[in-house]
Amino acid sequence: MTWGAVGQTRIGLLGAGTVGGALCELIAARRLGVQVAHVLVRDPDKPRAAGVPTAALTTDPEEVLAGSEVIVELMGGTGLAGDLMLRALAAGKRVVTANKAVLAERWDAFAPALAAGTLYFEAAVMAGTPAVAPLAGVLRGSRPLELHAILNGTCNYILGELETGADFETALAEAQRLGYAEADPSLDVDGVDAAHKLTLLARLAFDPELSWEAVRANTRGIRHLTPAVIKEAMEDGGRIRLVGSVYPEGGAWRAAVRPVYLPPSHALAGSASNRNGLLFRGDAVGEVLITGAGAGAAPTASAVLADLLDALAARPGPSPLRAAAPQPDGYEAHPLGEIK
Incomplete structure (x- = not known):
């Protein structure tokens, strides 16, 4: 796969740890019509999995949000990760996440996106096993x-x-x-x-x-x-x-x-x-x-990829319970x- 090919949907990846690296490898092995255009990391010089596109690494979250059509959040935590996800959703982007902590603790903030079907989080529970x-x-x-x-x-x-x-x-x-x-x-x-x-x-x-x-x-x-x-x-x-x-x-x-x-x-x-x-x-x-x-990088990444496929096809994410x-x-x- 050629990273940065013209006409492909641009994916912004927040975090490139073990799961992020496994996801990049899965994407590279499939012809999905996407490119991992921006990857937010703390240290661009840190060794990464072979599938992570080094030219896409950045420490600037603004670059990721502005230059991506779909956001995949794999950095974890309830602070910055949640804030960036909410900004992306407010801008009309679809967001995929494996972050159970931020959804558990800040659920109400994500209510509009849940109702709109623009948030995807299968990987947040039981990794690649559907729950x-x-x-x-x-x-x-x-x-x-x-x-x-x-x-x-x-x-x-x-x-x-x-x-x-x-x-x-x-x-x-x-x-x-x-x-x-x-x-x-x-x-x-x-x-x-x-x-x-x-x-x-x-x-x-x-x-x-x-x-x-x-x-x-x-x-x-x-x-x-x-x-x-x-x-x-x-x-x-x-x-x-x-x-x-x-x-x-x-x-x-x-x-x-x-x-x-x-x-x-x-x-x-x-x-x-x-x-x-x-x-x-x-x-x-x-x-x-x-x-x-x-748990595990590959099972978790498989669920993230499945959610990404739904997001790319504009299929709605899991709907909230009404009552x-x-x-x-x-x-x-x-x-x-x-x-x-």
Whole structure:
């Protein structure tokens, strides 16, 4: 592919880390009629993936916004990334993002774009495994009853290591060595990353007014878990996993993230350490299980590319839920035992 060919749609990429590099490689391997015209980075001299066009690198966000027709945001964070996305949307551009944090915490600011269908965010939850599209699409044919999801691969890996007898600090250090966990792992191990993702899912399927603060207040991580606690759960074939849930309680929808005991018969109990899973229960559809890779550069980039294809074709992004789903009469959610 020739970068900068005349007549191609100009893509502005905010961030060129591992996912951004993987996306550029996917684009270069396909004939999409696009060019990655501008790539916003902090350090243009830093080594990049082979697919990233070095001539497009810039430290000037104004250059990216002015010179691009579609914006792809992969820089992360809730500040500058969100501000640039909102400016692009206000200018009539379509925006693709994998940023769950900014959408969870600044959802109201993006409401006009969500209503207009100009914002795309499949990659923000479960990477390339579809979660946003089903909840914003086919699953809306059923009234929701509850949802349970394993949404953080780092916690999954650490819990898998605890199952082998490793203590938490040893498991965390190994996850950091392998690149599964950041130097500051707080967002993962304290449940914040999963809570961001759960907030998006809950707003798409249960209650569009659910606040980030309410979900954050019901979030607990895995730092306190020990091999002994994990082993006890495994005695009858069960497992402990960090699970995000949405279920009816006291006349409202409650969203919570916490480590729970999954009995061997539970649909999510078989999720391997490198996979995410989402279990949805609806009144008409019954039980639906979606599972697959929930992290990694290539799976995430594949979802970003899929969203980009929709944006290029002017197909609308996921539509917001208009009103909270009604509480199911006489329904008792399937209990999951929280590990204190």
